[in-house]
Amino acid sequence: MKSLKKIIAVCLIGIMTFCMCACGNSSSKDGKTHLTFQIWDVAQKKGMQAVCDAYTKKHPDVSIEVQVTSWTEYWTKLEAAATSNKMPDIFWMHTNEILKYADYGKLEDLSDLYDDEDKDYYKKHFSDISLKNSQGSNGHMYGIPKDKDTVCLVYNKEMFDEAGVKYPDESWTWDDLTEASEKIHKKTGKYGYMAYGDDQLGYWNFVYQKGGYILTDDKEKGGFDNKATKDAMKFYINLQKEDWCPDQNYFSETSPGTAFFSEEGAMFFEGNWNLLAELDNYPEMVGKWDVAVLPKCPDPVKGDGRATISNGLSYATSKTGKNKKIAKDFLKFLGSEEGQRIQGESGAAIPAYEGLESTWMNVFKKYDYVLDVQKCVDMFDYGVQSINNKYRSVWKTKVSEELLRIYSGKVSVDKGLKNMNEYINTAKDE
Secondary structure, eight states, X not given: OTTHHHHHHHSHHHHHHHHHHHSOBTTOTTSOEEEEEEESOGGGHXXXXXXXXXXXXXOTTEEEEEEEOOHHHHHHHHHHHHHTTOOOSEEEEOHHHHXXXXXXXXXXXXXXXXXXXXXXXXXXXXXXXXXXXXXXTTSOXXXXXXXXXXXXXXXXXXXXXXXXXXXXXXXOBHHHHHHHHHHXXXXXXXXXXXXXXXXXIIIHHHHHHHTOOSBOTTSSSBOTTSXXXXXXXXXXXXXGGSTTSOOHHHHTTSOHHHHHHTTSEEEEEEEXXXXXXXXXXXXXXXXXXXXXXXXXXXXXXXXXXXXXXXXOOEEEOBTTOTTXXXXXXXHHHHTSHHHHHHXXXXXXXXXXXXXXXXXXXXXXXXXXXXXOTHHHHHGGGGEEEOOOOTXXXXXXXXXXXXXXXXXXXXXXXXXXXXXXXXXXXXXXXX
């Protein structure tokens, strides 16, 4: 792990604090085994605590503390803690990072965790995408699937009504998206679809709808030289040229979500994991907006033109943890139907456990189902695993920066896409 020494030198004080908090104390004065559970999303702390409480009720000799830190700080400190073998007892793992930690031997192999119960437990209860999101490069399980998600189209019903445009539905294509955007802009003066230069919540979806790909099936090469990929990228990038779409300079200061809930734009792509928080954070907008499935490509090279990026987190533990036996027992509970149900009922996320999607949807009862969240679940039928390989940490930033260079006109689309592909292809040599 190339940057570990540098990180330790820069963040020594914070790391020491993190490590001290992260290490479980198996010989505490109260006689309990104290486990630490690290996450990065404060909105999910309540849900994670609910799962912990359910476990400790059955195991009163165990205490579990849920600790929350910011996304950036989380990974900086976790990497340093991994180097010193002082990782938290349980922690979230993201698809962006799991290959690195698993391949470097920092995560406990959980492939046989349920063998005493059912050797096919994982396959019976989790989708292929959820399993792949929790595996290392060797195909072993280094995480327990936590949740799953899709990307949906969020739209302002009042702006559609004012412009006399029908709400998005399953028949919508890219053409409908652009036509509705133009009509809404002409009638209201507001933006239509806000296409910002993001991957998961932006162009990845268009690429796979077209029939292209970002990585080859073996995840060794980039796909930005594929014709379908290039055509989808050109379509997406050129949306910025329309009067109804903000440019990337706008998005550098204002996110699409902020613009949408300020009623400056009519549509944007959003992850289902943010919907409940947005209902809570923008009460004045409740009833004014809804969600739909993503528009499909009208002329795909292959497939039916439908795709949505589907990601998901996992629960993990350190290979060298002092409380590993108890931590693994807790992980087993986290992946059980009961543990996953509690997470769903808390509204934290859609459980990865197949068949429990309704537990998350039912949380929207308190808003009388003002959002058609069934659409988010429907899209699992054509979900595409979030793009990742073990070199992503090397090429991710370079690809994103090159895309901005294309948007700004500093490099042509063709040249920029060629560069982006080269960054992926040469990442393993760095």
